[in-house]
Amino acid sequence: MLQCLSAKRYSSIKLLINVWNCECLYKNIRNIHNVGLEDIPKITVTNIRKILRQKGFAVQDGFTSLISKCTLCSGEEKTSGSKIYINKATGYFLCPKCNIHGNWNILERLLKKTKGEAFIKEIRETSHKDFEKVQNDWQGVVNETISLSKLNETEMLDLCRLFEYPYHPETNKILADVRISPDHTILYFPLKNTLDNIVGYRKVQAGKEDESEHYGLHTAGLYSCKAPKVGRSDQAILVPTIQDVLYLAGHKVPGTLIWLTNCSLPPIVLPVLENYQKLCLWGDWDNMRAVAEKLGEDRCRFVRPTDGLVTATEAAIANLSLKTLVSEAKPAAHRSITTFAAIRDDVYAELTNIEKMKGIKWRRFPALTRLLGGHRRGELTVLTGPTGCGKTTLCAEMSLDLAQQGVNTLWGSFEIRNSRLARTMLQQFAGIPLEQNLQDFQKYADDFQKLPIYYLAFHGQQPIKIVMEAVEHARYMHDIAHVVIDNVQFMLGLADERDGDRYQRQDAVIAAFRTFATARHCHVTLVMHPRKERESEDLSTSSIFGSAKASQEADNVLIVQDKRLTAVRGKKYLQVAKNRYSGDLGIVPLDFDKDSLSYQPKKKNKAKQDEPDKLLNQCFEEFSVKESNYVSDFENKPYKQKEQKHRDVTSNGNSYLSDILHLNRTR
Structure with missing residues (x-):
């Protein structure tokens, strides 16, 4: 009897400890990137211009921003160098001189308040401290390093060999403002704003070039340089690697050469490119069209691939004239009606980059990659399956796989809370049961927080207009490439409506996301419930709830077939029921691991693999x-x-x- 009571008491204490651990785990899922209604600016360009003029500020119309004078950074004096840039799409503002920046509602308060109030004083002090810290950090780097301009020819040649950079006799002049560590293994690239003030720096270590680290207000600046004795200040060439920059400088290509690593341009960095009349984008980015739209299509040009040579480095190695390729760059703007001659280069680019056009490969689901080819922008995917089969868990892991490869992802979870979704994705990221390994939580949480994953701060029923406004805002602000909506029925709250109204509203949602995916060159994944079917029957494309519009508009239809829920127990697998890209159909086995909450195929034991060979x-x-x-x-x-x-x-x-x-x- 005493043993039973002791065991019962012990199990109760253990249960309380587990509950407390889980609560701590939920509370520690913090700092997730939420996108809420308060983040969406309720302002237009006309209203911004009107408010500024009412306050006595003349307004200049730029490519991406409205430009006016800033008196916040210079006190009572209106100096000519004090300019404030206000983004036309979001109202986000920045003064490069005093480093004051923020959303439109902050600027509106600053304009309405008098200069002596505490609010303005606090904004100034905070911005000044941040900028001063960046300057002190960079000065510390300068004190501990040397400039590349101080290296002799032999040292510069050895450095280029170590970092695998193309060597040019004037490389040290091209990279004159770059610093190098005393042991010649680390480079520090300064990131500058539109006034050439250093607002951050990029640290690159030999052998780890793909894992560069950023410091300071790095999102507000870019690294740029020019070839010696080359003019033209109205043109800039944006390339993805420093090797491209050095090859272009070695070929004396006119213009400013800008190193843009991942083709991500938040609004705070757009003023750096405001003064250029012509921008040439040359790289293997898959969102060049969206970036050109953000920068202004009228001034953007694309350097098209030539004979399969996509980057400037590949073209230079093939002994092509980089000057000629830049001068022959094609306009980014498209008319409403076009001809084959206008899209001929696009067709050729697809034919010479077949593997890239297939999209980003899933690393956790190689069988799915073999069927679909990859994750491609501009497509609409519908994922369906019976209730409780694990649609959200599977979709979370698929999106996590892509986010770990740099795909900026926006999650709209209308069925479960963001904290619970983030906990699931964090455990999939860690690969271990976190409630049993709380000592490792901080390590995994810090790494997970660096992933480009954002969450809509909505839950339950929401109007489609508000949801689309939030999605459009997130796409512009964070260069979103993948939008996940889980799920459509919860978002619309269709339970209390008649069938005709439900189908009509759902069709409107599908049409809105279909248009968004195509026009914004962004992949959209919609999780949808199926209609009720017999347990013995497999789900099909016609099983999706609502009319046939979902399966017709979708490029890919994925169905979770869960035979474990039927009377005759079977397996769970993912069926590719529609594949518009290649037409390949098939199934992907799904084995769930409760410890890691993962459907990733388990690696076979090496001993078992060796048995047939033995x-x-x-x-x-x-x-x-x-x-x-x-x-x-x-x-x-x-x-x-x-x-x-x-x-x-x-x-x-x-x-x-x-x-x-x-x-x-x-x-």
Whole structure:
């Protein structure tokens, strides 16, 4: 009896500890990137211009911003260098001189308040401290490093070999403002704003070039340089690597050369490019069209691939003229009606980059990659399956896989809370049960927080207009490439409406996201419930709730078939029921691991993998002929022994005859 009470008491205490651990885990899912209604500006360009003029500020119209004078950074004086840039699409503002920046509602308050109030003073002090910290950090780097301009020719050649950079006699002049560590293994690239003030820096270590680190207000600045003795300040060429920059500088391509790593341009960095009349985008980015739209299509040009050579580095290695390719860059703007001559280069680019056009490969789901080819922008995917089959968990892991490869993702979770969704994705990211490994939570949470994943701060029923406004805002602010809506029925709250109204509203949602995916070159994944079917029947494209519009508009239809829920127990698998890109259909087995909340295929045990090989080797050893014993084995064969006996008999007979002949001669 006492043992039973003790066991019961122990289990109760253990349960309380587990509940407390889970609560701590939920509370520690913090700082997730939420996008809410308060983040969406309720302002237009006309209203911004009107408010500024009412306050006595003249307004200049730029490519991406409205430009006016800023008196916040210079006190009572209106200096000519104090300019404030206000983004036309979002109202986000920035003054490069005093580093004051923020959303439109902050600027509106600053304009309405008098200069002596505490609010303005606090904004100034905070901005000044941030900018001063960046300057002090960079000065510390300068004190501990040396400039590349101080290196001699031999040292510069060794440096280029170490970092695998193209060498040019004037490389140290091109990279004159870059700093290098005393052991020549780390480079520091300064990031500057539109006034050439350093607002951050990028740290690149030899052997880890793909893992560069950023410091300071790095999102507000870019690294740029020019070829020596080359003019033209109205043109800039944006490229993805520093190797491209050095090749362009070596070929004396006119204009400013800008190193843009991932083609992501938040509004705070757009003023850096405001003064250029012509922008040439040359790289292997898959969102060049969206970036050109943000920068202003009228001034953007695309350098198209030539014979499969996508980047400036590839073209330079093939001994092509980079000057000619830049001068022949094609406009980014498209008319409403076009001809094949206008899209001919786009077709050729697709044919010469087949693997890239297939999209980003899933690393956790190689079988899905073999069927779909990859995750492509501009497509609409519908994921459906019976209730409780794990649609959200599967979709979370698929999106996590892509986010780990740099795909900026926006999650709209209308069925479960963002904290619970983030906990699931964090555990999939860690690959271990976090409630049993709380000591490792901070490490995994810090790494997970760096992923480009954002969450809509909505839950339950929401009007489609508000949702689309938030999605459009997030796409512009964070360069979103993948939008996940889980799920459509919860977002619309269709439970209390008649069938006709429900179908009509759902069709409107699908049409809105279909248009968004195509026009904004962004992939959209819609999680949808199926209509009720018999347990014995498999789900199909016609099983999706609502009319046939969902399956018709979708480029991909994925169905979770869960045979574990039927009377005759079976397996769970993901069926590719529609694939507009290649037409390949098939199934992907799904085995769920409760510890990691993952459907990732388990790696086979190495010992089990080696068993067939061992068996095959044994067979070869048993039936193979060894060269070293081949002659001796042959000597021991029966037919060889018979031949030897025959030779012995013949030799004996010959000796007997020779003896008789010899005897006759002697007689």
